[in-house]
Amino acid sequence: MFDIRPVGYVIGLLVAALGATMLLPLGVDLIAGNGEWIVFLQSGIVTVLGGSLIALACSNGVGEGLSIRQTFLLTTIVWLILPVFGALPLILGASGMTFTDAFFEAMSGLTTTGSTVMTGIGDLPDGLKLWRGVLQWLGGVGIIVVAMVFLPELRVGGMQIFRTESFDTMGKILPRAGEIASRISVIYLGLTAACAACYGLSGMGWLDAVTHAMTTVATGGFANYDTSFSGFSAGAEYVAAVFMILAALPFVRYVQLLAGTAQPMWRDRQIRGFFLTAFILVTVVSLWLVTRSENSFEYAFRKSLFNVVSILTGTGYASDDYMRWGAFPVVLFFFIGLIGGCAGSTACSIKIFRYQLLFASIKTQIERIHSPSGIFTPRYDGRTVSDDVLNSVMSFFFFFTVTLGVVAVALGMTGLDFITSVSGAATALGNIGPGLGSEIGPAGNFADLGATAKWILAITMLIGRLEVMAVFTILTVQFWRD
Amino acid sequence: MFDIRPVGYVIGLLVAALGATMLLPLGVDLIAGNGEWIVFLQSGIVTVLGGSLIALACSNGVGEGLSIRQTFLLTTIVWLILPVFGALPLILGASGMTFTDAFFEAMSGLTTTGSTVMTGIGDLPDGLKLWRGVLQWLGGVGIIVVAMVFLPELRVGGMQIFRTESFDTMGKILPRAGEIASRISVIYLGLTAACAACYGLSGMGWLDAVTHAMTTVATGGFANYDTSFSGFSAGAEYVAAVFMILAALPFVRYVQLLAGTAQPMWRDRQIRGFFLTAFILVTVVSLWLVTRSENSFEYAFRKSLFNVVSILTGTGYASDDYMRWGAFPVVLFFFIGLIGGCAGSTACSIKIFRYQLLFASIKTQIERIHSPSGIFTPRYDGRTVSDDVLNSVMSFFFFFTVTLGVVAVALGMTGLDFITSVSGAATALGNIGPGLGSEIGPAGNFADLGATAKWILAITMLIGRLEVMAVFTILTVQFWRD
Numbered sequence: 001m002f003d004i005r006p007v008g009y010v011i012g013l014l015v016a017a018l019g020a021t022m023l024l025p026l027g028v029d030l031i032a033g034n035g036e037w038i039v040f041l042q043s044g045i046v047t048v049l050g051g052s053l054i055a056l057a058c059s060n061g062v063g064e065g066l067s068i069r070q071t072f073l074l075t076t077i078v079w080l081i082l083p084v085f086g087a088l089p090l091i092l093g094a095s096g097m098t099f100t101d102a103f104f105e106a107m108s109g110l111t112t113t114g115s116t117v118m119t120g121i122g123d124l125p126d127g128l129k130l131w132r133g134v135l136q137w138l139g140g141v142g143i144i145v146v147a148m149v150f151l152p153e154l155r156v157g158g159m160q161i162f163r164t165e166s167f168d169t170m171g172k173i174l175p176r177a178g179e180i181a182s183r184i185s186v187i188y189l190g191l192t193a194a195c196a197a198c199y200g201l202s203g204m205g206w207l208d209a210v211t212h213a214m215t216t217v218a219t220g221g222f223a224n225y226d227t228s229f230s231g232f233s234a235g236a237e238y239v240a241a242v243f244m245i246l247a248a249l250p251f252v253r254y255v256q257l258l259a260g261t262a263q264p265m266w267r268d269r270q271i272r273g274f275f276l277t278a279f280i281l282v283t284v285v286s287l288w289l290v291t292r293s294e295n296s297f298e299y300a301f302r303k304s305l306f307n308v309v310s311i312l313t314g315t316g317y318a319s320d321d322y323m324r325w326g327a328f329p330v331v332l333f334f335f336i337g338l339i340g341g342c343a344g345s346t347a348c349s350i351k352i353f354r355y356q357l358l359f360a361s362i363k364t365q366i367e368r369i370h371s372p373s374g375i376f377t378p379r380y381d382g383r384t385v386s387d388d389v390l391n392s393v394m395s396f397f398f399f400f401t402v403t404l405g406v407v408a409v410a411l412g413m414t415g416l417d418f419i420t421s422v423s424g425a426a427t428a429l430g431n432i433g434p435g436l437g438s439e440i441g442p443a444g445n446f447a448d449l450g451a452t453a454k455w456i457l458a459i460t461m462l463i464g465r466l467e468v469m470a471v472f473t474i475l476t477v478q479f480w481r482d
Numbered sequence: 483m484f485d486i487r488p489v490g491y492v493i494g495l496l497v498a499a500l501g502a503t504m505l506l507p508l509g510v511d512l513i514a515g516n517g518e519w520i521v522f523l524q525s526g527i528v529t530v531l532g533g534s535l536i537a538l539a540c541s542n543g544v545g546e547g548l549s550i551r552q553t554f555l556l557t558t559i560v561w562l563i564l565p566v567f568g569a570l571p572l573i574l575g576a577s578g579m580t581f582t583d584a585f586f587e588a589m590s591g592l593t594t595t596g597s598t599v600m601t602g603i604g605d606l607p608d609g610l611k612l613w614r615g616v617l618q619w620l621g622g623v624g625i626i627v628v629a630m631v632f633l634p635e636l637r638v639g640g641m642q643i644f645r646t647e648s649f650d651t652m653g654k655i656l657p658r659a660g661e662i663a664s665r666i667s668v669i670y671l672g673l674t675a676a677c678a679a680c681y682g683l684s685g686m687g688w689l690d691a692v693t694h695a696m697t698t699v700a701t702g703g704f705a706n707y708d709t710s711f712s713g714f715s716a717g718a719e720y721v722a723a724v725f726m727i728l729a730a731l732p733f734v735r736y737v738q739l740l741a742g743t744a745q746p747m748w749r750d751r752q753i754r755g756f757f758l759t760a761f762i763l764v765t766v767v768s769l770w771l772v773t774r775s776e777n778s779f780e781y782a783f784r785k786s787l788f789n790v791v792s793i794l795t796g797t798g799y800a801s802d803d804y805m806r807w808g809a810f811p812v813v814l815f816f817f818i819g820l821i822g823g824c825a826g827s828t829a830c831s832i833k834i835f836r837y838q839l840l841f842a843s844i845k846t847q848i849e850r851i852h853s854p855s856g857i858f859t860p861r862y863d864g865r866t867v868s869d870d871v872l873n874s875v876m877s878f879f880f881f882f883t884v885t886l887g888v889v890a891v892a893l894g895m896t897g898l899d900f901i902t903s904v905s906g907a908a909t910a911l912g913n914i915g916p917g918l919g920s921e922i923g924p925a926g927n928f929a930d931l932g933a934t935a936k937w938i939l940a941i942t943m944l945i946g947r948l949e950v951m952a953v954f955t956i957l958t959v960q961f962w963r964d
């Protein structure tokens with residue numbers, strides 16, 4: 001077996017860093033005069049100590065870098081360990097959750113899924129509300145770095161197509177990850193601050209503004225209220241829509257924009273595809289809502305814009321119970337969730353570029369009919385797409401679908417009905433948040449599911465967040481063979 | 483544009499042949515003393531005349547063979563024209579159906595889907611019952627020929643992997659199709675006769691035995707009763723299970739078996755995969771049924787065997803309303819329908835060999851992690867799989883899934899709920915028959931759907947039966963460009 005100490009070392013450091021971020025809710029509760037701050041102190045100490053111990057225990061094995069297999073392991077294990085520590089404040093604090101519920105919630109946070117098992121969130125102490133936001137916010141920036149550095153290197157799900165373009169510094173994985181993380185963090189922080197300010201202007205209190213800014217920019221979807229976004233003003237809905245869209249664009253384009261080159265952003269096929277998709281879907285649903293009842297056009301447009309963008313970007317806020325919009329939107333929203341945003345953002349699910357690549361490949365195959373012996377290669381963004389990329393994308397699509405099926409069947413085995421099982425599997429695998437049906441739909445909650453179903457969903461969130469193949473790869477015999 | 487006359491010529495001949503088969507129900511009604519025979523005489527004359535006229539009109543363009551594009555067109559148009567004529571007896575006869583309903587029923591028959599819009603089938607004249615069976619029976623043998631000759635030649639959906647093995651005679655498409663059709667027909671007739679005899683022994687009357695033998699061997703699933711198979715004896719259920727399985731195996735193996743070589747059949751990876759899948763699914767569902775209530779093991783096994791095999795092979799009979807078996811079987815049956823039987827049989831849906839190829843491809847990709855620069859090629863049945871095959875299979879899978887989504891959304895737009903829309907799309911695209919839910923489920927019927935939904939489903943059956951890509955190819959601009 002290969003040396004797992006370098007992996008443990010990095011994980012330990014990240015766990016300790018997670019513990020440090022507990023100072024934020026600690027401070028908020030302290031200032032607000034909530035006794036709850038002690039919970040974050042306890043959790044923080046345990047987490048920082050735990051992380052440091054892990055790092056220390058592994059520090060003698062830290063070499064000059066990570067192999068591909070170590071990188072695979074790191075990527076997966078991080079997202080399995082951090083929720084354990086992230087769950088501590090939820091177990092110890094006012095919410096007093098079981099480990100299963102707390103792990104589900106923390107995993108849902110760190111994977112930016114946003115499905116919740118908590119009710120009465122509005123009455124929780126400020127610190128806990130903020131902590132849910134922090135979990136998603138950290139998960140969001142984490143996944144951007146993973147998507148820009150790790151997954152392309154691991155050739156997972158066709159992400160290798162973004163290998164050369166992300167940054168020119170092709171150094172070792174960890175230094176590069178650090179550099180990218182710091183560059184991205186500026187943009188990420190800026191977007192969050194801008195979003196929070198706009199939310200404040202739209203009428204939200206400061207805590208709601210900050211927490212929702214965090215979960216918006218992370219396309220996470222945790223809200224401070226059981227009714228999600230439906231209690232906020234029309235202005236807040238528009239603000240959310242704009243920032244959900246911004247958060248679903250490839251962050252490398254913002255880096256380039258800051259460096260003064262806007263052209264790559266306008267030319268990006270992912271971005272164009274994303275806007276076209278959003279435009280068509282919002283228009284269709286708006287028209288549906290207008291014709292269906294006596295909604296004003298503004299109302300229909302706003303509800304359509306907010307909820308379509310929320311599901312398309314995988315954020316998962318709901319500003320209305322779209323289970324009541326009739327049969328068509330329900331079916332449509334299921335499939336919108338399987339589209340997803342752009343790669344290299346916080347958005348999740350199958351993602352626009354994979355559809356574009358798959359359609360390009362099919363176009364090539366049809367061209368072969370005219371001249372069967374001719375060589376045609378699919379092109380994407382002006383470059384030819386290698387068979388390696390295409391195979392990865394297709395394997396991703398296949399595995400995503402098969403996993404969705406297996407998870408849905410497993411959920412059905414726990415007693416959930418068809419719409420809950422199938423939409424639950426999709427929402428967890430696509431890191432979207434709400435499912436469909438009366439139980440886990442936009443007006444529902446995951447609280448009443450059985451423990452088995454919750455564990456299945458939590459693991460599915462992890463699988464989905466790491467683009468499916470990363471998790472399955474480390475589960476194979478081949479991976480561990482020397 | 484290319485010459486479509488050779489296509490029209492073949493289609494005309496096939497239409498005329500369809501008209502000739504109307505002699506069967508005509509004879510049955512005449513002997514039974516039903517006045518209904520006149521309907522088949524009228525329909526037969528119109529069909530034979532219509533077909534002959536088409537053939538005649540195109541006969542001056544018949545050249546030395548069909549180009550790839552002509553073959554594409556032929557394959558699709560045949561399945562669009564035949565249902566129009568096949569619907570005639572349903573419109574003129576005792577069932578007195580609208581054109582929409584009759585076209586749906588005939589398309590459902592000829593594509594061996596088996597979804598029905600007819601009620602009170604048990605009370606129809608014998609001729610009409612038989613005609614539904616004949617439609618499926620002809621569709622079944624038609625699809626075997628298409629799957630063995632046309633689709634491999636057209637490189638559709640990865641079927642080209644079966645190119646060399648089918649037969650050694652690599653002559654022109656049409657003569658080869660004729661030769662294969664005649665060789666297959668012997669086996670097909672033999673299986674049907676054996677099945678009918680066994681049904682007779684199990685207690686069915688002769689008409690039921692013959693009709694159900696036809697729809698069993700075609701994995702079609704039309705039954706002579708509104709309650710499908712639930713009125714028949716336990717023995718009949720076992721007979722059906724055996725023959726549904728036999729009909730879902732690659733027919734080329736039977737040809738080889740008759741030629742004295744059984745080895746290819748035992749070694750066939752598709753067949754092994756199919757039996758393994760069936761074994762696991764039947765066992766799981768049997769255990770579920772046993773633990774769930776006080777069913778005897780034989781009863782649970784029989785109901786599980788019959789209904790699992792029925793959906794897995796895409797036959798679509800139901801011997802029980804499995805919507806009442808609890809949440810798990812409902813979700814499971816949805817995904818079982820997306821597995822399908824073996825290529826080169828009458829079975830439909832995604833099919834075992836595609837899953838095997840896709841898993842082989844993913845295994846190869848994981849092997850690359852150890853040595854990224856190494857060349858690994860997926861293998862299937864002892865041979866390396868070309869990228870061309872793999873791309874076709876993956877495109878098929880992708881397009882199948884996207885089509886399923888689009889059709890489900892379209893059905894949702896007509897007002898159908900989630901389970902009806904999604905399962906309706908799957909059952910039509912996979913040519914299975916029953917959907918899920920109270921409306922189109924195993925105890926339901928497609929009669930009450932709107933006309934739009936019926937047309938959507940009928941076209942989806944066609945798309946699914948021709949392995950998706952064949953239909954979409956002729957809808958592209960590239961296809962028609964000179």
Ligand SMILES: [K+]
Binds near residue numbers: 112221315433
């Ligand atoms: K989300």
Ligand SMILES: [K+]
Binds near residue numbers: 596
């Ligand atoms: K069928």
